[in-house]
Amino acid sequence: MTFLHVLMASLVVSMFLCLYRVMAGPTPADRTVSVDILGVLMVGFCAVLTAMTGRDVYMIVGVSWSLLSFVATLALAKHLEGRSFDD
Amino acid sequence: MTEWTFGTVAAAVVMAAGALFNLLGCIGLVRLPDVYNRVQASTKCVTLGTLLLLTGVIILFGFGSMGVKALVCLWFVAMTSPTAAHAIGRAAHRSGIRLWEKSVCDEYAKDREGAVEAPAGSPPAEEVAR
Numbered sequence: 001m002t003f004l005h006v007l008m009a010s011l012v013v014s015m016f017l018c019l020y021r022v023m024a025g026p027t028p029a030d031r032t033v034s035v036d037i038l039g040v041l042m043v044g045f046c047a048v049l050t051a052m053t054g055r056d057v058y059m060i061v062g063v064s065w066s067l068l069s070f071v072a073t074l075a076l077a078k079h080l081e082g083r084s085f086d087d
Numbered sequence: 088m089t090e091w092t093f094g095t096v097a098a099a100v101v102m103a104a105g106a107l108f109n110l111l112g113c114i115g116l117v118r119l120p121d122v123y124n125r126v127q128a129s130t131k132c133v134t135l136g137t138l139l140l141l142t143g144v145i146i147l148f149g150f151g152s153m154g155v156k157a158l159v160c161l162w163f164v165a166m167t168s169p170t171a172a173h174a175i176g177r178a179a180h181r182s183g184i185r186l187w188e189k190s191v192c193d194e195y196a197k198d199r200e201g202a203v204e205a206p207a208g209s210p211p212a213e214e215v216a217r
Contacts (some may be wrong), residue, residue, distance in 0.1 A: 030188075050148075
């Protein structure tokens with residue numbers, strides 16, 4: 001039970017709070033916000049994994065996860081606005 | 088992180104602050120009453136927390152194979168996360184989600200009344216029920 005395990009536990013608690021908002025959010029915008037925040041939290045979790053293991057594979061996962069989360073959030077926001085994906 | 092030198096202590100302090108910001112942002116995401124309040128609380132706190140965690144990785148490893156990737160990831164998160172939050176807030180307002188009933192000001196509705204030829208009689212924030 002080192003210091004980085006405590007950081008990982010607090011990040012997992014944060015992710016479960018986000019998942020509660022995904023399940024209980026009254027509007028679709030709440031769920032979209034929660035999925036976006038979950039992606040950013042996952043990037044931080046990859047940073048803690050990099051500090052724990054000392055391997056750079058997790059940092060590559062974090063970079064690609066941040067970009068994919070951004071594209072997915074923009075697509076969901078555009079769908080929420082009622083437009084199609086090509087205008 | 089087994090031996091405690093100056094660099095590891097500095098990285099530990101920065102990463103602990105980042106995890107604390109993440110946790111407070113997610114508590115705000117659960118506790119606040121409105122979509123717009125949730126967007127502003129969670130996005131600002133979680134973006135700053137993730138930037139602090141990536142800064143801790145840079146302090147811990149220097150600008151080597153991992154530090155440069157952490158710097159690239161920090162740049163991406165700092166650029167994309169506020170943009171995504173802005174897109175979500177704009178889409179939520181345009182899809183007709185109402186504000187909290189104790190909100191005092193809706194500037195974007197005033198701007199859209201001037202810009203969009205809305206049908207007379209109904210303000211745009213209340214024309215679609217959620």
